[in-house]
Amino acid sequence: MSSITGHSAIDELPTSDGRPPLEADRAGTGRLGDRIFGGLATGAGLLVVALVSLVGVFLVVQAVPSLLNNNANFLTSREWVASGAEPRFGIVDLLWATIVTSVIAMLIAVPLGVAVALFITQYAPPWLTRSAATLVDLLAAVPSIVYGFWGLTVAGQYFEPFAEVVDRVLGWLPVFEYTGTPSAKSTLAFAGLILAIMILPIVTAISREVFAQVPTTHKEGALALGATKWEMIRVAVLPFGKPGIISAAMLGLGRALGETLAVTLLLSALNTSSAFSFSIFGGGETFASRIANDAGEFDSAQKTGAYIAAGLVLFILTFIVNAAARVVIERRKAFTE
Amino acid sequence: MAKRIDVKDLDIYYGDFKAVEGVSLTVEPRSVTAFIGPSGCGKSTVLRTLNRMHEVIPGGRVEGKVTLDDQDLYASSMDPVAVRRTVGMVFQRPNPFPTMSIRDNVAAGLRLNGVKNKKKLDEVVERSLKGANLWNEVKDRLDKPGAGLSGGQQQRLCIARAIAVEPQVLLMDEPCSALDPISTLAIEDLINDLKSQYTIVIVTHNMQQAARVSDQTAFFNLKATGQPGRLVEVADTQKIFSNPTQKATEDYISGRFG
Amino acid sequence: MSAVRTLDESAPPATTGVDDFGGKSTGRALTDQLARVVMWAAFVIALIPLVWILGTTVLKGGQMLLDASWWGNSQSGITARRVGGGAVHAIQGTLIQAFVTALISVPIGVLTAVYLVEYGRGRLAKTVSFMVDILTGIPSIVAALFIYAVWVVTFGFQRIGFAVCLALTMLMIPTVVRSTEEMLKLVPNELREASYALGVPKWKTIMKIVIPTSFSGIVTGVLLGLARVMGETAPLIILGPYTKVIATNLFDGLMATLPTMIYQEYSENLQPAVDRVWGAALTLILIIFLLNILGRFVGRFSKVRN
Numbered sequence: 001m002s003s004i005t006g007h008s009a010i011d012e013l014p015t016s017d018g019r020p021p022l023e024a025d026r027a028g029t030g031r032l033g034d035r036i037f038g039g040l041a042t043g044a045g046l047l048v049v050a051l052v053s054l055v056g057v058f059l060v061v062q063a064v065p066s067l068l069n070n071n072a073n074f075l076t077s078r079e080w081v082a083s084g085a086e087p088r089f090g091i092v093d094l095l096w097a098t099i100v101t102s103v104i105a106m107l108i109a110v111p112l113g114v115a116v117a118l119f120i121t122q123y124a125p126p127w128l129t130r131s132a133a134t135l136v137d138l139l140a141a142v143p144s145i146v147y148g149f150w151g152l153t154v155a156g157q158y159f160e161p162f163a164e165v166v167d168r169v170l171g172w173l174p175v176f177e178y179t180g181t182p183s184a185k186s187t188l189a190f191a192g193l194i195l196a197i198m199i200l201p202i203v204t205a206i207s208r209e210v211f212a213q214v215p216t217t218h219k220e221g222a223l224a225l226g227a228t229k230w231e232m233i234r235v236a237v238l239p240f241g242k243p244g245i246i247s248a249a250m251l252g253l254g255r256a257l258g259e260t261l262a263v264t265l266l267l268s269a270l271n272t273s274s275a276f277s278f279s280i281f282g283g284g285e286t287f288a289s290r291i292a293n294d295a296g297e298f299d300s301a302q303k304t305g306a307y308i309a310a311g312l313v314l315f316i317l318t319f320i321v322n323a324a325a326r327v328v329i330e331r332r333k334a335f336t337e
Numbered sequence: 338m339a340k341r342i343d344v345k346d347l348d349i350y351y352g353d354f355k356a357v358e359g360v361s362l363t364v365e366p367r368s369v370t371a372f373i374g375p376s377g378c379g380k381s382t383v384l385r386t387l388n389r390m391h392e393v394i395p396g397g398r399v400e401g402k403v404t405l406d407d408q409d410l411y412a413s414s415m416d417p418v419a420v421r422r423t424v425g426m427v428f429q430r431p432n433p434f435p436t437m438s439i440r441d442n443v444a445a446g447l448r449l450n451g452v453k454n455k456k457k458l459d460e461v462v463e464r465s466l467k468g469a470n471l472w473n474e475v476k477d478r479l480d481k482p483g484a485g486l487s488g489g490q491q492q493r494l495c496i497a498r499a500i501a502v503e504p505q506v507l508l509m510d511e512p513c514s515a516l517d518p519i520s521t522l523a524i525e526d527l528i529n530d531l532k533s534q535y536t537i538v539i540v541t542h543n544m545q546q547a548a549r550v551s552d553q554t555a556f557f558n559l560k561a562t563g564q565p566g567r568l569v570e571v572a573d574t575q576k577i578f579s580n581p582t583q584k585a586t587e588d589y590i591s592g593r594f595g
Numbered sequence: 596m597s598a599v600r601t602l603d604e605s606a607p608p609a610t611t612g613v614d615d616f617g618g619k620s621t622g623r624a625l626t627d628q629l630a631r632v633v634m635w636a637a638f639v640i641a642l643i644p645l646v647w648i649l650g651t652t653v654l655k656g657g658q659m660l661l662d663a664s665w666w667g668n669s670q671s672g673i674t675a676r677r678v679g680g681g682a683v684h685a686i687q688g689t690l691i692q693a694f695v696t697a698l699i700s701v702p703i704g705v706l707t708a709v710y711l712v713e714y715g716r717g718r719l720a721k722t723v724s725f726m727v728d729i730l731t732g733i734p735s736i737v738a739a740l741f742i743y744a745v746w747v748v749t750f751g752f753q754r755i756g757f758a759v760c761l762a763l764t765m766l767m768i769p770t771v772v773r774s775t776e777e778m779l780k781l782v783p784n785e786l787r788e789a790s791y792a793l794g795v796p797k798w799k800t801i802m803k804i805v806i807p808t809s810f811s812g813i814v815t816g817v818l819l820g821l822a823r824v825m826g827e828t829a830p831l832i833i834l835g836p837y838t839k840v841i842a843t844n845l846f847d848g849l850m851a852t853l854p855t856m857i858y859q860e861y862s863e864n865l866q867p868a869v870d871r872v873w874g875a876a877l878t879l880i881l882i883i884f885l886l887n888i889l890g891r892f893v894g895r896f897s898k899v900r901n
Contacts, residue, residue, distance in 0.1 A: 031416075031418065031796050031798075033796055033798045033799065034796055034797050034798045036798070037797075037798035037801070037802070038714055038797075038798065040706055041706045041707070041709045041710035041713070041714050042710055042714060042719075043706075044702075044703050044704075044706035044707040044709075044710055045706075045707050045710040045711065045715065045719070045720075045723040046723075047703060047707075048703075048707050048723055048726050048727055048730060048768065048772070049722055049723055049726045051726075051730065051765065051768075052726045052729050052730055052733075053726075054741070054745075055733065055737070055738075055741045058741055058744045058745055058749070059737075059740065059741060059744060061744075062744045062748060112637055112640065112641060115633060115634055115637030115638075116634075116637050116638050116641045118634050118637075119634040119635065119637055119638040120638075122634070123631060123634045123635065124638070132638060134891070135642060135645060136641055136642075136645075137887075138645060138884070138887065139641070139644065139645050140823070141822060141826070141880070141883045141884055141887050142645075142648055142649075142826070142880060142883075143825075143826025143827075143828065143854060143876070143879055143880070143883065144826065144827075144828060145826070145828040145854050145857050145858060145876075146648065146652065146826075146857070146876045146879070146880065147648070149857065149861055149872060149876065150647075150648050150651060150652075153869070154647075154651050155644075155647065197644045200641060204641070228623055228624065228626070228627035229627055229630070229631070230626055230627045230629075230630035230631075231623070231627070233630070251731075251732070254732040254734075255732075255734075257734065258732075258733070258734020258735065258736060258737065259734070260734065260735060260736045260828070260829040261828040261829060261832075261854075261858075265861070287736075288734060288736045288829070291736055291740065291833075292736060292829055292832055292833070295832050295833045296836075298743070298747075301748070304743075304744075304748060307740070308740055308744055311736065311737050311740040311741075314734060314736070314737055315733065315734075315737045318732045318733065318734055318737070319729060319732070321732070322728055322729055322731070322732030323725075323728075323729070325728075325732075326725060326728050388792065390788065390791060390792060393787075393788065393791055395716065418794050418795070418796050419794065420794075421791055421792050421793065421794040422793070422794025423794075425792060425793070426788075426789075426792035428785055428788065428789060428792075430785060432783070432785040432786055432788075432789045434786060434789070434790075434804055434808070435786075435808055436804075436807045436808050436810075445790075445793060445795075446793035446794065446795065449790070449793070449795040449799050449800075449803055449804075450793075450794060450795065495789070498789075498793065499792070499793070502793055502794060
């Protein structure tokens with residue numbers, strides 16, 4: 001009920017009494033009141049469908065002319081000169097930064113979120129259960145821009161030594177190479193870490209809901225076989241919750257991909273001429289941060305179109321991730337019914 | 338006030354699944370008819386077709402004829418909402434509206450159908466609660482939530498709510514199955530009182546209850562596993578319990594199956 | 596087993612009775628303890644950023660909020676070098692935009708949920724539900740770009756407060772739909788049946804029985820959804836540029852909000868401005884927390900429970 005994610009776990013369960021829900025086509029025949037009210041409700045549903053479709057249509061319509069004018073390959077170019085007579089822009093750098101930050105966020109937030117959810121549902125003493133859940137939910141109440149500012153001016157400095165240590169130990173791998181520019185708090189790795197904090201409440205909330213639904217009989221069955229608590233969790237709770245964890249991870253990923261302000265404040269843009277770097281301790285811009293950074297400069301249709309094209313790619317990315325999460329949920333539904 | 342129900346060749350479906358087949362029976366006005374039979378034989382389903390509640394479940398439909406004093410309930414011109422006002426229903430579990438006080442629960446049917454006159458509503462509330470043998474217990478706390486009453490009181494509240502709209506027929510779907518023996522007795526007494534004004538059809542799992550309260554008993558059974566339910570036998574309660582025509586009925590009431 | 600042991604005299608005697616049950620091997624017990632420690636640690640780690648952020652914000656921004664002028668003045672005439680001024684223009688803007696956003700998205704969201712729970716069947720309902728999921732996942736910056744593409748590029752309108760409300764509405768609708776849907780599903784079918792059986796038409800059953808029964812839950816969902824969109828900054832940066840003065844007209848001119856105030860003062864990069872960033876951040880967090888707490892409090896009065 002305290003769903004902060006907009007995702008409902010109840011959605012995934014058959015109705016309590018096992019009967020199909022009352023949908024009542026003919027619960028109230030063709031009375032005027034019923035026709036009007038039913039029409040309004042259906043209209044609202046259709047409006048939502050139209051809205052999402054329009055997002056796709058409008059973004060495509062406005063992006064296409066700019067893309068046709070583009071002198072570089074949109075999918076493979078690292079350049080970003082959106083205006084002028086010969087615009088050249090591509091998304092490689094943006095895609096790289098977006099995916100790296102999101103993946104780092106996932107790698108941290110999913111295991112941590114699942115562990116916190118297990119803590120809340122299985123380990124926390126009763127007096128703590130409720131407030132623990134609320135506290136983690138409150139993380140979602142801190143606005144994104146505050147995370148960004150806090151990361152930049154307060155927490156970021158403590159990331160510097162960490163980056164240096166990683167560089168000393170693993171720096172021979174290009175992925176972990178840290179050159180000192182930009183400073184550690186402006187790197188993809190730190191942006192990913194901040195994103196992890198931001199999606200943690202999402203992952204936790206959904207995992208928690210699913211773990212709370214593990215049938216007591218499964219758990220008691222495991223305990224009766226002499227399993228320890230951890231073994232019970234491994235054989236009963238985690239397998240039951242697996243699809244829920246996957247969809248939680250997907251929804252978290254969707255959020256991380258599109259998160260804007262925290263990333264905008266933190267990441268330092270690359271010099272246009274710099275060589276491509278594989279390091280997570282490099283700079284860059286994500287789709288969202290590039291758009292937000294340049295929001296004041298949407299002056300020509302050509303330029304606006306280029307940014308809208310970038311937004312379209314982001315929309316498609318999140319669409320795919322969210323649709324995948326939905327498929328996982330649907331599959332689980334078929335399984336539980 | 339009370340009306341006579343005639344059911345003729347009634348088949349009941351859930352989508353493509355035929356749940357009940359070929360039911361024909363007559364319920365006389367101001368009498369109590371009990372539906373008995375094993376679980377899943379369709380007695381509740383038949384009951385719900387008598388006020389067109391069956392069709393609020395997706396795919397629910399019927400073939401055949403149900404008439405109330407010669408009015409065809411399933412005629413295309415018939416408004417199911419009007420049918421339900423004429424044929425009231427009490428459910429298995431007491432289900433007072435949780436947002437409403439005792440008074441509002443009883444008045445709900447009238448008020449939601451547009452009656453606003455407060456004096457009239459108060460009269461109806463008092464009359465209905467008296468009719469449901471609940472007045473003396475709740476008259477001092479009419480504005481308290483209905484959900485605060487005991488299970489038996491809640492069920493009588495639901496009966497009061499059902500009779501407040503002055504139906505011709507009262508359907509009861511296992512009204513005592515969630516109640517303790519004392520509350521059950523109170524409901525059974527109430528059914529005896531209500532009989533003088535209403536035509537009552539009651540579904541029950543409890544054969545003693547059927548024997549105690551009903552004038553006529555209908556025994557339903559499945560033809561075979563996976564087959565639709567059907568009406569095996571309907572007759573005076575006395576006859577069903579002492580001298581049934583069908584072997585299946587005898588087996589059931591003597592506890593040999595079911 | 597014990598018979599063998601008595602025959603073999605060199606075998607050490609069983610030390611504990613537990614061994615007779617096959618015992619819990621030390622390895623398993625250790626793993627179990629380790630798991631317990633890991634879970635507790637995870638929870639503590641999760642709390643670190645929360646405590647840290649809140650602590651920092653209160654320490655650095657608290658002072659600003661104790662000054663009466665913070666709640667009484669705007670930033671009109673205050674340059675980034677100067678201290679002073681207040682946030683009342685931004686607070687007003689944030690509240691006005693949140694209110695109008697709720698005004699648009701609550702009816703649409705609640706009706707969509709009513710459609711999904713009470714009416715929807717078959718392909719259309721599946722499509723609507725799927726689209727709500729997609730809408731849930733739309734990044735705020737994409738919603739903002741979409742409104743920009745429609746409002747500014749296509750229709751040629753100015754960037755004004757109302758355009759921000761439209762973008763925020765897109766973000767709020769799915770949370771309202773999902774939470775309302777959840778609450779409507781919790782209303783027992785028996786109540787709907789009881790109402791139908793009284794001869795109440797379906798729409799009245801929904802309006803007078805189903806929605807009132809789940810009302811506090813719906814309010815909770817709305818408040819939590821509102822809390823979420825209030826902190827959104829991306830749509831504001833694209834659609835609602837900052838201004839230092841009090842402006843209350845959604846349809847004309849610029850309008851300040853707390854997130855854009857934070858963004859603006861942050862970009863000034865001078866100490867008085869940075870102080871104002873923390874002040875505005877604390878104000879925004881306080882408003883959002885208040886909404887959250889209020890939402891949870893209202894939720895306690897829910898008439899429907901699992």
